[in-house]
Amino acid sequence: MKIKFQLNGQPVEAEAPIDETLLDFLRNRLRITSVKKGCDLGECGTCTVLLNGKPVRSCLLLAVQIDGEDVTTIEGLSKDDNLNPIQEAFVKEYGFQCGFCTPGMILTTKALLDKNPDPSIEDIKIAFEGNLCRCTGYDQIIESVLRAAKLIKR
Amino acid sequence: MEEEIRPLPKFDYFSPHSLHDLSTLLKQLKGGISFLAGGTDLLVNMKKRITIPKVIIDINRIQELSFIEKRSNNIHVGSVTRLNNLIESSIVQENVPLLTEAIRFLASHPIRNRATIGGNLCTASPAADAAPPLLALNASVKLKSPDDEKIVPLSEFFVGPRQTVRKHNEILTEIIIPCEKGSNAFMKLGRRRGFTLSVVSVAAFGIIKGDKFEDIRIALGGVAPTPIRAYKIEEMLKGVEVSDRSIEKAAEIAKSISKPSKRAKRASVEYREAMARVLTKRVLMKIAFEERG
Known part of the structure; x- marks a missing residue:
C-alpha cells in the first residue's frame, strides 16, 4: 500500500x-x-x-x-550539526553508556518536556516507565532530563 | 517458556473511516476478523502466533468511536478512546474518578498513548485493569452489528479468559458509565509498581450513612477466569456497621469466592486467593476512612 x-x-x-x-x-x-x-x-x-x-x-x-x-x-531533533539541548544534556550528564536505549530515551524526553517543561522526578519516572536501560541504573538519565529542562528554559 | 517472536503473518487489511463504511464491510466479510484498535495486544499475539487473523479491520480512523461526553447522568466513552486521553479527561476525573485511578498504572505511559478502553475490555484478560472499576460502577457496553445495536451490562459481557459475548460481526462502540456520588478505592498488586500486569486488583464504590455501609459495589480482577463482581460481599455488607469485624468478614468472602485458574502465569492459586483477601480489606478500609474522616 x-x-x-x-x-x-x-x-x-x-x-x-x-x-x-x-x-x-x-x-x-x-x-x-x-x-x-x-x-x-x-x-x-x-x-x-x-x-x-x-x-x-x-x-x-x-x-x-x-x-x-x-x-x-x-x-x-538536531539541526545541521548542532545537537538539540536534550542531546547536549544527555552527553553532559553521561545519560547513556552503550547507547542502545538512547534514541528512545531522548525522544521520550522531548515529548515529556514539550508537554511539561518543568517535570518533577516523579513525572520523569512515569514518562519513562516503558523505556528500559540495562547500563546506567537510570539516575544519570533522570539528571539528563532535569538538565535538558534547564537548558531549554534558558 | 516464552513463545517465539516472528514477523507478522499475512492478512487482508481494511481501514474504514466511518461506522457506516464498517457496517458495509462487515456484511461482505465472512469471519476470521480481528479489529485493530491500539494494537498493543493484537500485534503481540500475532507475532507469537496466538492470534492469526485472516482480516484486520483497523478502527483507528473511525472518528465517531473516539469521544468522552457527559449525557444526563451518564458518562459515554467511545471505544477507541486512548487510555491516556481518559486519564487526562476532566469529565472522567470529576464524575468517575475510580476509572482514572485504575488505569493510571495500566501498562506504561507510551502503551497508554495507543491502548484503548474498548480494546482493554474486548481483549478480556482476567487481569484487565479497566474491568473491575467499570464493573463496580455498573457500566454497560454498546455492541453494534451491521443490522442491530444492543446495550449489555458489563457484568454479562465477560464469559471466560479472553472470551466475551461479542460476536464476530459486532463491534463495541461505547462504554456507558452511570455517575454516582460516593467513595472510591482501587488497588492493584503486580510484581512491581511500574509497568506491570496485575496479579490481583480490586475496585470498590461505596456509600456510608452514619456508621453503616449503605451501599457497596466491589469487583475483583485476576482471581477468576473473568473479572468478577463480588455480589456476596455486597449483600453481606449492606446495612451493616462499618467495623474491623465486618471488613474482615468481607475480606474472607473475597478469598472464598476466588477461583483462579491453575494455569495462570505470574502467581499461584494460593497467592491470588490470599491477596484477594488482603486487597479487599484495604480497599474497604480506604472507603470507610474516606467516608467517616
Whole structure:
C-alpha cells in the first residue's frame, strides 16, 4: 500500500507492505536504524518514535497506520550539526553508556518536556516507565532530563 | 517458556473511516476478523502466533468511536478512546474518578498513548485493569452489528479468559458509565509498581450513612477466569456497621469466592486467593476512612 506521511518535518511517499510493522519499515526500507529492535513486544522502549508528538512503540504499529500522520525519530531533533539541548544534556550528564536505549530515551524526553517543561522526578519516572536501560541504573538519565529542562528554559 | 517472536503473518487489511463504511464491510466479510484498535495486544499475539487473523479491520480512523461526553447522568466513552486521553479527561476525573485511578498504572505511559478502553475490555484478560472499576460502577457496553445495536451490562459481557459475548460481526462502540456520588478505592498488586500486569486488583464504590455501609459495589480482577463482581460481599455488607469485624468478614468472602485458574502465569492459586483477601480489606478500609474522616 502506498503511504504518504511527514518524517522529521519532510514529506515522504513510500510503498509499505500491509503486514510490516512501522519499526521494520523504518529500519529496512527507509534505513532509519536509530529506531532499535529490542524486544519487538512493546516492553523495552528502544523502538520509540513520536507519532503526532506522542511517544509510541513502532513495533506495535503497522506501517500503513501512519499514512497522513507525523512521525519524528531522533534524526529530527538536531539541526545541521548542532545537537538539540536534550542531546547536549544527555552527553553532559553521561545519560547513556552503550547507547542502545538512547534514541528512545531522548525522544521520550522531548515529548515529556514539550508537554511539561518543568517535570518533577516523579513525572520523569512515569514518562519513562516503558523505556528500559540495562547500563546506567537510570539516575544519570533522570539528571539528563532535569538538565535538558534547564537548558531549554534558558 | 516464552513463545517465539516472528514477523507478522499475512492478512487482508481494511481501514474504514466511518461506522457506516464498517457496517458495509462487515456484511461482505465472512469471519476470521480481528479489529485493530491500539494494537498493543493484537500485534503481540500475532507475532507469537496466538492470534492469526485472516482480516484486520483497523478502527483507528473511525472518528465517531473516539469521544468522552457527559449525557444526563451518564458518562459515554467511545471505544477507541486512548487510555491516556481518559486519564487526562476532566469529565472522567470529576464524575468517575475510580476509572482514572485504575488505569493510571495500566501498562506504561507510551502503551497508554495507543491502548484503548474498548480494546482493554474486548481483549478480556482476567487481569484487565479497566474491568473491575467499570464493573463496580455498573457500566454497560454498546455492541453494534451491521443490522442491530444492543446495550449489555458489563457484568454479562465477560464469559471466560479472553472470551466475551461479542460476536464476530459486532463491534463495541461505547462504554456507558452511570455517575454516582460516593467513595472510591482501587488497588492493584503486580510484581512491581511500574509497568506491570496485575496479579490481583480490586475496585470498590461505596456509600456510608452514619456508621453503616449503605451501599457497596466491589469487583475483583485476576482471581477468576473473568473479572468478577463480588455480589456476596455486597449483600453481606449492606446495612451493616462499618467495623474491623465486618471488613474482615468481607475480606474472607473475597478469598472464598476466588477461583483462579491453575494455569495462570505470574502467581499461584494460593497467592491470588490470599491477596484477594488482603486487597479487599484495604480497599474497604480506604472507603470507610474516606467516608467517616
